[in-house]
Amino acid sequence: MKKKTLVPLIIFLLGICLVGFIVYKTDTHEKNERHITAQLNATTYGERIKNEIASGIEITDALKQILISENGEINQFDTIAENLMSASIESVQLAPDGVVTDIYPAEGNEAGKIDLIHDKDRGEISGYARDNHTVITQGPFELKQGDYGIAVRNPVYLTDTNKQEYFWGFTIVILRVPDIFSDSIYALSNFGYEYRISKTASPWSDTYKVIYQSDGSLTQPVSYDFKIGAENWRFEIPPQSGWRNNTLIAVVTGFFLAVILLLTVLTRVWLVSKENKNRFQILAHTDSLTDIYNRYGFDEAAEKIIAQNPKTHFVAALFDIDDFKFINDVYGHAYGDRALKSLADNMKAFFPPDVLLGRNGGDEFCILLPDCTLEKADAKLNQFTRLPKTFSYKGTEHHFSISLGYAEYPAFASNHSQLMRCADAALYEIKLHGKNGCMAYRKGLQSGVRKQLGFALKDVSEHLPGAFIIYRADKEDDELFYANQEFLHMTGYKDMGELFRLTNKSFHNLIREDEQKQIEASIWEQIDSGNENDYIHFHLRKADGSYLSVLDHGRIVESQQYGKVFYVLFMDWKDMHIHYGDKFSR
Known part of the structure; x- marks a missing residue:
């Protein structure tokens, strides 16, 4: 709570100082x-x-x-x-x-x-x-x-x-x-x-x-x-x-x-x-969120510049945000939009004005580098891929990565459309090799139709038959990241906002007070001994302050964004006795 109060206060005071300085200089x-x-x-x-x-x-x-x-x-x-x-x-x-x-x-x-x-x-x-x-x-x-x-x-x-x-x-x-x-x-x-x-x-x-x-x-x-x-x-x-x-x-x-x-x-x-004549044309060619070309505007500009300079070398790049649906599902679409805008701002700041920048749609972006070959583009595009990229969520900067594929005209393509398909094939290839990287097109890569890789958190949470949560695996400072609808229904919380507010975003506060030390010690004893978190029985705090007897099973994994996190599945102890009776007791 101190951090949440102090940081805005410092920002406010620094802002007042800055305004005072600007007013003084203006005066x-x-x-x-x-x-x-x-x-x-x-x-x-x-x-x-x-x-x-x-x-x-x-x-x-x-x-x-x-x-x-x-x-x-x-x-x-x-x-x-x-x-x-x-x-x-x-x-x-x-x-x-x-x-x-x-x-x-x-x-x-x-x-x-x-x-x-x-x-x-x-x-x-x-x-x-x-x-x-x-x-x-x-x-x-x-x-x-x-x-x-x-x-x-x-x-x-x-x-x-x-x-x-x-x-x-x-x-x-x-x-x-x-x-x-x-x-x-x-x-x-x-x-x-x-x-x-x-x-x-x-x-x-x-x-x-x-x-x-x-x-x-x-x-x-x-x-x-x-x-x-x-x-x-x-x-x-x-x-x-x-x-x-x-x-x-x-x-x-x-x-x-x-x-x-x-x-x-x-x-x-x-x-x-803007003049009425140009206003609608700009809207038709510009992505309203990122203020760069939309797909229609980018394709039209790219085709025009290539047609005007058919003997010039061009490099086209396609890239998207890794695990973008995770950002939307965990933080909400408004913060997904912030990530998209932040990425577009990075593009505008990194590339010179003569480079065409566009958003194909969703989280996919495109670039056309004029008078450039694969050799010239390699270092620059790799540098851009590695460049730290963040978006702000409640005063905290969260990092995300991109995957990028690129190809050269006229070495591998005779027109703009073919050039973009080659770049798309390279992007698909880098996705297959673990994401968060940059790859040039080479002969033999299949462009085909690129399918969604992996599963979105939203899909999993909606269809998984069980209640689960995700929280940071930290002995001193655990932090709740996510809870699916099944968990919220079981514990009576209206939504994640209420869950975070009543628990102060801590898994520790979901455990009945008299069991907290014992349960947390048991979890970390299993982890420190090299074993996965086995089934643990304790009383889980519900939204109305009452407690539900549950059995949990957790697994600790490495997350690129958060480090070590727990994925924990919960089962109602009473329901299990009712359904399985003596079998469960054995």
Whole structure:
């Protein structure tokens, strides 16, 4: 019982650790992906914002070029400025000698006519732009019309008659905030990002001042830095939902906790998602249990590939599971299916993708090795035959073996059908020689009709006139494997499940308690002395807790799967006295 409790617990804990590791790796990967995507967006839209501000600077450059070409004069300023205006421009201005004299539109902007060089708020930065021949931006500052603005001042220099450069003044554009960034920040909001646009307070400062930002908080944002004139700008964005994808983490955790169920569903979804035209064709050619070719699909594919390459050598192999009916009868057909699927998985893992794999039906499988001869195939097929093969039953791995026969085209056959008959003859031969082996076809082997070799446990148990059980011959740890219907009927157990449950799968618990030591000692004394288990009389525990007086006769044999096992036949002591009377007593 401890083993049955501990093993599932260990598997559960290891599974939790594995899920935790997968979730951690998924979370880390998702964070990295989000950072990469955010950085790309910050770079893309940062450049777009830079270009949007640069479009305002281009207006000042256009005015600057007119002033240079017209020697400091601009005729019809209002007309030119009107043509340069856009929805994100508040006003266009001229400031000869640093004093704003012309503003378009003039209405509502009269207060803007100031001496920039000597203004206490604008003088220092304007003087810097003049002295360093650089464009400067200043702001944001509140506009009388509402919202905020950024001033772009572009210094203009002309040449006098002595070809000496002198400062003419500034061409100026007032940009509306956030109108100038509206396209970029609207797109980022739709993409689920918070944002912040900042610039250095002045060209000589390292302190950043926020120009515009979203309402939400910015947690560990990525940034993109760019330069406009002599000032540094910074554009920062983080996802509104944060860097962690909680939904993905929940999905990944749920997926791996229910992986078996989801795998079944995904397989079903995969089959259903195929195009209708191909879906039925696949079903017609594929074995649903093992997901390899069925007999029809294998034969069709094999005939096609041989017909397309008639001069190429091929090796075909047929094999089946030794004593497969024993697996079905003892463990049930569901576990027989597990053995078949396990064998198919071994085939897919062992052979390369260009090898045709198929299930003929029942427990018989087939293989076609292209561009191969008997000499090349011998080592590989022998290796596959010897490869350990198991299926799981209630947490325990049970081993089984196969028998395999193979033949070569065109050495022994002129077509696919004849090739498979030769392989079948070799398989029949290996069965006659004790199973669990591999044999190549040779001339003289008879293919004929292969009959079932030996007797199935089910056939024996149904028709044997007597009650019997099979259990492991171990002094310390015996284990019940099987009981036939006659035994279950005699002892009142509904089925083997109830027998195993009430006896804890132990023959020891079938013996009346006061007789256990004596009876087991008697059995092993006979075995250890070299004699077969003779007739032994004891009281056998029935399903209702009462005891039945029986006579048993056992035989110990070697089993390939379980080692030494007892086959024990039981007779009702009372019935024997009734039927045989004095003859039995003698």
